[in-house]
Amino acid sequence: MADKIPVLKERKNFVATRNACKVCSPLGGSIAYKGIKGCVPVIHGGQGCATYIRRYLISHYKEPVDIASSNFSEESTIFGGEANLSAAIQNVITQYKPEVVGVCTTCLAETIGDDIGQALRNYKAANADDKSIPEFVYSSTPSYQGSHMDGFHETVAAITKTFATKVELNEKVNIFPGFLSTEDLRMLKDILEDFEIDYIMIPDYSETLDNPVWDTYHRIPDGGTSVEDLKMMGGAKASIEFGPVLNRGNLAGRVKNKDLALTGAEYLEKEFGVKKFGINIPVGITQSDELFEILSDISGKDIPKKYTMERGRLIDAYADGHKYVFGKKAVVYGEEDLVIAMTSFLDEIGVEVILAASGGNSGILKNEIEKCAPVHGKTTEVLGDLDFEKINELCIDMKPDFIIGNSKGYYIARELNIPIIRVGFPIHDRIGGSRLKHIAYKGAQENFDKICNAMMEYKQENSEVGYKYI
Ligand code: SF4
The missing domain is CATH 3.40.50.1980 (Nitrogenase molybdenum iron protein domain)
Structure with missing residues (x-):
């Protein structure tokens, strides 16, 4: 984790978009x-x-x-x-x-x-x-x-x-x-x-x-x-x-x-x-189950054992790792459909999404999040048509434990000294952005592991004494 960067106390008011949370x-x-x-x-x-x-x-x-x-x-x-x-x-x-x-x-x-x-x-x-x-x-x-x-x-x-x-x-x-x-x-x-x-x-x-x-x-x-x-x-x-x-x-x-x-x-x-x-985009167990059930109906075939095993291993991982993520607060940003799906997944693993933000502006983001995030969806602040500077200002006030979205939010995580979990598009500051997994049980497994590990790493990096074992 980078050295702590002083948070800018004074920010000027802008009316123009600054660092848009969308592309052309x-x-x-x-x-x-x-x-x-x-x-x-x-x-x-x-x-x-x-x-x-x-x-x-x-x-x-x-x-x-x-x-x-x-x-x-x-x-x-x-x-x-x-x-x-x-x-x-x-x-x-x-x-x-x-x-x-x-x-x-x-x-x-x-x-x-x-x-x-x-x-x-x-x-x-x-x-x-x-x-x-x-x-x-x-x-x-x-x-x-x-x-x-x-x-x-x-x-x-x-x-x-x-x-x-x-x-x-x-x-x-x-x-x-x-x-x-x-x-x-x-x-x-x-x-x-x-x-x-x-x-x-x-x-x-x-x-x-x-x-x-x-x-x-x-x-x-x-x-x-x-x-x-x-x-x-x-x-x-x-x-x-x-x-x-x-x-x-x-x-x-x-x-x-x-x-x-x-x-x-x-x-x-x-x-x-x-x-x-x-x-919804099938991110997390609930939304992936829906996909597998539809495929089973359409094909007339049972869900292959390979996927029931992946699902079982994922639930086992949720049980193993819940203590690292339960009750954490997150800010999710990016394309509206991905924000909806990610918020549902985070809700499922016990993370409270305090802000769901997008540069998109469909007007249905709030409603869709309330539908698919039954635990925290109603209290999640949901805002469309945002730019990254506004997301940054909101993050300073809201103090999330981590942010999750594309690499354009890196500077926010750096300024607040919190982890960023890279998902979506674009990933410009890492190799393998196009190989990130999001969907189905394997995608949920990858992101669950990344979030747990980011929480542990953050604790290790910021501990006065450090530790090897929790
Ligand atoms: S199409 Fe895209 S790149 Fe071209 S002027 Fe419009 S916003 Fe800029």
């Missing part, structure tokens, strides 16, 4: 596009937007992340960016030979009102004889109206609406996992395979953003969900969607036409009658 919308959209096989994301706007997004993603995933840009100039800002978008798409097709091009808009493109759908139709019409033209999909992701999560979910919904068609009923199950780590996605796929469920994951960036070492550079990384599979979504026997907030944030959540705000699974249910199961 097309960044989330680009991650979703990375989950489609053979897809290259194109950011329609200034060069700097794509550069920032690439750098930010590379820093977390430690992988090459190619994202193209339509590279706005002063001229495109005034007269429209269609010519730039066409040139960007042409370059991407020439250099990458993609199966899909996924376009996200930026603040600038949205402000001038570029019509991306029309621009893509024009491009297709102008190249009607070219057999190498890939599939196109686009999502509206103005960052001034939303966060990376809004961008992510807008793009997932756009992918669903673009590719799902009326097909014959099949035995597949659509999985909308939301924004999980690549390791979470791999664990989820293992679970589905253990239930012998034939799934379509939307999106699946478990390989594209976390590849093994290559002998030669791959312009487009292996992995992702194929367009052929995406076209089967409309005939699936069920959809499972994680998270109650999804795209009910600032983008789709504010539109008057509620059909435009449908999530991927809601759209498939409305258009094709695919039954939707909606659950």
